[in-house]
Amino acid sequence: MAEFLQTSDGLEIYDLNNFDIPQTLDCGQCFRWDNLGTRYKGIVSGRGIEAYQEGSKISLLGVSREEFEFFWADYFDIYTDYSKIAKTFSGMSPLMSKAVGECSGIRILKQDFWETLCSFIVSQNNNIPRIKKIINLLCTNFGEYSNGVYAFPSPEVLAGLSEEDLLVIRAGFRAKYIIDAAQKVALGIVNADDLRNTNIDEAVFTLMKIKGVGIKVAQCVMLYGLHDLSAFPVDVWMKRVMDKFFPGSTPEIFGRYAGVAQQYLYHYSRNHPEIFD
DNA sequence: GCCCAGGTATAAA
DNA sequence: TTTATACATGGG
Numbered sequence: 001m002a003e004f005l006q007t008s009d010g011l012e013i014y015d016l017n018n019f020d021i022p023q024t025l026d027c028g029q030c031f032r033w034d035n036l037g038t039r040y041k042g043i044v045s046g047r048g049i050e051a052y053q054e055g056s057k058i059s060l061l062g063v064s065r066e067e068f069e070f071f072w073a074d075y076f077d078i079y080t081d082y083s084k085i086a087k088t089f090s091g092m093s094p095l096m097s098k099a100v101g102e103c104s105g106i107r108i109l110k111q112d113f114w115e116t117l118c119s120f121i122v123s124q125n126n127n128i129p130r131i132k133k134i135i136n137l138l139c140t141n142f143g144e145y146s147n148g149v150y151a152f153p154s155p156e157v158l159a160g161l162s163e164e165d166l167l168v169i170r171a172g173f174r175a176k177y178i179i180d181a182a183q184k185v186a187l188g189i190v191n192a193d194d195l196r197n198t199n200i201d202e203a204v205f206t207l208m209k210i211k212g213v214g215i216k217v218a219q220c221v222m223l224y225g226l227h228d229l230s231a232f233p234v235d236v237w238m239k240r241v242m243d244k245f246f247p248g249s250t251p252e253i254f255g256r257y258a259g260v261a262q263q264y265l266y267h268y269s270r271n272h273p274e275i276f277d
Numbered sequence: 278g279c280c281c282a283g284g285t286a287t288a289a290a
Numbered sequence: 291t292t293t294a295t296a297c298a299t300g301g302g
Binding site for chain 3: 125170172173174
C-alpha cells in the first residue's frame with residue numbers, strides 16, 4: 001500500500017503500484033505536461049504542479065496532503081487497481097504479456113471533459129509537439145491567468161470567438177471545429193453529465209455531432225475526458241495491431257477496461273515495430 | 278525540400 | 291456503402 005510523507009517541498013508518495021510518471025505523462029493522453037529533464041511541469045484544471053519520480057518514490061512539488069486527497073488522487077486515478085487490470089491482460093496472450101511488462105505504469109488520467117474534447121479536436125492529423133503549442137497558445141490568449149498559470153479557456157469564452165480571432169493559435173482548419181464544440185457545450189447541447197449517464201455508443205454518437213469530431217476523437221474523449229475505461233480509440237495503427245494479433249476480434253474481448261489494454265498495446269507496439277515482421 | 282502527424286468532411290466511385 | 295483527397299501548419 002502507498003505511503004505518504006509531507007515535506008517542505010511538497011508531497012512524497014512511496015510504493016504506489018503501477019504508476020510510472022514518464023509513462024503516464026508521455027503516452028499522448030495529455031498535452032499540458034512538459035518534460036523538463038527529470039521533472040515534469042504541468043497545468044491541470046488551473047493548478048500548476050511539478051512532479052518527478054525516483055524509483056518507487058514520486059514527488060509532487062507544492063502539493064499538500066490535503067490538496068492531494070481533494071484533487072490529485074482522483075486526477076491520477078489512484079483508487080483504480082491497475083495491478084489487477086494489468087494482471088488480467090497479461091494472461092490473454094504473449095503480446096499482451098509483453099505489453100503489460102513494459103507499459104503497465106501507465107494510468108489513465110481523469111482529465112477535464114471540456115479540455116479533453118478541445119485537445120483531441122486539435123490532435124487530429126497533427127503531431128504532439130505542435131498540439132501542445134496550439135493548446136498553450138489557446139490558453140495564454142484566451143484562458144484566465146491566476147496563481148501564475150493560464151487556465152484552459154471556458155467553452156463560453158471560445159463560443160463567442162470567430163475563426164479570425166483564433167488565427168493567433170495557428171490551429172489551421174481545426175479552428176472552426178473548436179468553435180463549434182465550444183458552442184455546443186456552452187449551449188448544453190453536449191453535456192458531460194448527460195454523456196456520463198448514458199451508454200458509450202449513445203455518448204459517442206452525441207459527441208460526433210460536433211464538427212471535426214469523428215469516432216476516434218469521440219472515443220478518446222470518452223476514455224480520457226469522461227474516464228470510461230471501456231472506450232477503445234482506434235486509429236490506423238491500432239487497426240494494424242488488432243489485425244495482426246487479434247484478427248477478427250473486436251475491442252470487447254478486452255472487457256470493461258479495454259481502454260487500458262489499448263494504451264498498453266499502442267505504446268508497446270510503437271516501441272517495438274518489429275513485432276509486425 | 279519532403280514526408281508526415283494517435284483524423285475528419287466531402288466528393289467521387 | 292466503400293474509397294480517395296483536401297485540409298492548415300510546422301515538426302523532424
